[in-house]
């Protein structure tokens with residue numbers, strides 16, 4: 209986090225490694241201020257081709273979630289878990305999962321969460337220990 213050594217150009221593979229090995233969340237930012245985690249050519253807000261790679265803040269708040277009882281193959285041994293949509297503090301909305309949440313009573317919209325390194329693919333969130341109201 210906070211490392212400014214961004215590389216010229218990027219690939220989907222680098223993008224995935226960013227999630228899984230470097231403890232970084234990579235995204236893209238337009239000059240209009242729109243921030244997204246979705247790799248693309250055009251800014252979905254202003255339509256310009258100016259999306260530049262940016263490191264995203266790994267903390268945010270739960271915008272929506274649901275507890276999954278029926279997993280995809282990859283998460284076969286992990287149910288139940290929460291599928292979460294997170295609004296990141298520095299902008300950007302990302303989907304991920306929280307294996308620590310096993311019922312709907314354990315999470316509330318607006319709860320603070322942070323991105324953590326994981327042995328699994330996907331964007332793994334845990335409750336932020338520095339939870340602030």
Ligand SMILES: [Zn+2]
Pocket residue numbers: 238239240241242251252253254255256
């Ligand atoms: Zn834009």
